[in-house]
Amino acid sequence: MSNVAIRCDRLAKQYRIGERETYKALREVITDAIAAPFRRVRSALSSSSNNGHQEESMIWAMEEVSFEIQRGEAVGIIGRNGAGKSTLLKILSRITEPTRGQAEIWGRVGSLLEIGTGFHPELSGRDNIYLNGAILGMKKAEIARKFDEIVAFSEIEKFIDTPVKRYSSGMYVRLAFAVAAHMETEILIVDEVLAVGDTQFQKKCLGKMGDAARHGRTVLMVSHNMAAIHALCSRAILLEQGRSVSDGNPLEVTRLYLDGFEKQSNSGTIDLRSPSIPRSGKTSIFCALRLKNGAGAPTTAYLSGDDMVLEFDLEPPFPVPDPVLFVGVDDNLGRRIFTVSSQYSQTEFPALDRPLTAICTIPGLCLLPGRYSMSICVGTSYDWSIDLIVNVACFDVHASDYFGTGRMPPQDLGAVLVKSQWQMASEVSPV
């Protein structure tokens, strides 16, 4: 017996540009029909320049996507906006048909492209649970059986008979997800729904989806949240311009995805010889800076917890005895998050009397996702700013499963990630 849950074979989908707006007025169709013969004559006269017109107004939202997903796998689909992620989910949810290729699915599909689909603001939470459940394909008896569980999960027991138009957006999302989370299909297709709601509830949803994956259900999800992908998925597929370009271990695939951003900006190597570099020191010593990851590959994109390696090419115009290097990291608000220095780690460098390369390794970046800027400085223990370059480089930190729990504190609870261990004692021991 085959153990395949989803098989996509060269799926492709073509859209007319702006197709979503192209419902026409009957009047236009009639005038078009009248004008058509004239147009045809005109285009025949004006050579073949019009031939490409038909092709131009069509775009391939998905060009060729093939993969196979085994039962019980949790697969994350990643890619930039417009890479074809949503189109893929829409095809697999049977909302829209592919233009070419085919997909086969074994099992019932529950798709969650939006939460709260069909919620009616005038109806009470109770009514909407039934309505939404039915829309998601649940039977009435099934909803009735799970009703209490759904209400408990949503944490809105008190307001269950209030029309949802009076709900806060958080309550609305909680109720909607609670219904969706109780679908019992063999395959679950989820689109970025975790991006909504408060952090606390997002985590609860992540947990619930983790349960789904562990109970042998096949999960296919689209997310921009790399932490969620790492925590939930056993595999990731990277889409680029409508094609699947990478498929495999989520860590490696997300890395490739982040590197893609990287290629667009710069390769992590910054030439510092140019006179246009704003220097605040006495002279120029730095002539290049290279940002690398733990594996030694140049990058400016890191995951929380990644190792960061910095290489400085130093060319001193005069010998510098007892050199000391500093690296300061600021967040995008300009707050200094941390400073590392060869001085603090008691590294004694030889005198800078010839071109040398200094290497700094920062193991396990404990930074929250975001963009950071870096300032570098070289000096001596008594004259610390011989060459100082402020904001010399930018790098990005992306969310990862830093704590191994799929959870991460929100930005407003601090700037760094700190590991901790917790336990509960039955009694406070006397000091």
Place this chain on the structure above:
Amino acid sequence: MVSVGKQPVSAMTFAAELPHTVIRSSRGWVSLNLNELWHYRELLFFLAWRDIKVRYMQTALGAAWAIIQPLLSMIVFTIFFGRLAKVPSNGIPYPLFAYSALVPWQLFAFALTESSNSVVLNERLITKVYFPKLVIPLASVLAGLVDFLIAFPLVIGMMIWYHITPTWALLTLPLFVLFTMATALAVGLWLSALNVQYRDVRHTLTFIVQFWLFASPVAYPSTLVPVRWRPLYGLNPMAGVIEGFRWALLREAPAPGPMLAVSVLVTAMILVGGLYYFRRMEKTFADVV
């Protein structure tokens, strides 16, 4: 602490028979797939129930509207057509004559309007969830039935008032109710699918309904039409529906005969055509709506 599975876990449930779906571009005419529609019958009822509940929640008079509309129409018709224009009513008291036609007419007009707009109004559902889209216009037609059930008892009241006893023909009344809904659905299927492509449909709808009212024997009896032309008159299926309704309720009303047969045939043709047309257009709804 929530632990999350990082490794693929082999499926615990190996249901022997998992449904197998093949997704590919369909061309030309597709089957109606009524099996699937049956499978989604609960959704059909939930959508109809939603429409009904929301409609009555948002109105101050609530269910009273269902009676007020045909009642006021009846009064106006009675004054202008019955009293002033002296339109014949086959010996039936004119108010009852008009009301017994207005009730099925109201059901038809409402079901037609709602179902024609239904697909466009349920855009969110169509672009986010899969289900057989036929459920949407069907639910709209079904929701109209509630208004009918509220307005109908007044017919009985008027029959008692005018001392009119029904005949065994009353037993056929449910069939005529079904016929009314089938006619509304038949036309509604075409218009709802067209409405997705051409938004003009929405604007022409009020005109269609108004025009159709005067083309149907609501304010006047079909006996005004010469006998040999009556089967032709039956091409308007509402002629068959309304005369059938009167015949089922009122002793004095003539049997519709061949006119009804023509009407049933016309409705059946529009309905089958509408179902296939709707199914054919359905796949493009999500891309166009």
